[in-house]
Amino acid sequence: NAGVMQNPRHLVRRRGQEARLRCSPMKGHSHVYWYRQLPEEGLKFMVYLQKENIIDESGMPKERFSAEFPKEGPSILRIQQVVRGDSAAYFCASSSRPRGPNTEAFFGQGTRLTVV
């Protein structure tokens, strides 16, 4: 959905560098979800955030990955010391209320991270 804005669309990093992925949710949405899609695989949940709070980070790797959603500005997914296995498409989704059984979440266009 065009309303969820992610940037950059494509990001190339050398091994060991840091990657910062940004997500601006749809207007009026305060719930953000990050998913990762490895090549030829399905989407995997990473983290769910509300403004200034991490609600569920059960899908986040224990090391090198962090996420935030500050009071002002976009949500940031940060990957430190990237490795080639981090190469994937990272999608952000947002919703207007906490996810429930029937709550829709709209996806951004994704950031495609390539680690060389």
Next chain:
Amino acid sequence: QKEVEQNSGPLSVPEGAIASLNCTYSDRGSQSFFWYRQYSGKSPELIMFIYSNGDKEDGRFTAQLNKASQYVSLLIRDSQPSDSATYLCAVPSTTGNKLTFGGGTRVLVKP
């Protein structure tokens, strides 16, 4: 057993035919189910969701849910070449915090 399973395909159907996609899930407590379409290199796009047993129709798409058998299906009637994409089945967690996706079924509609 994976939480959400789909046949990876490709499912090849001639233009104008019905494409039938299946998805099985392991959590009997699951209440609702989402179908997303994803074109190559693009983001997932919500097609429809269903939460009651039976059929739900939206245009050329029909979702069918059978909670007793733990499967949900998607039918695409009058398939068009523009329907060629990967279709993802997704199930919300009981807390609602996340969607668990199947691996997707790739559909090829041949003119």
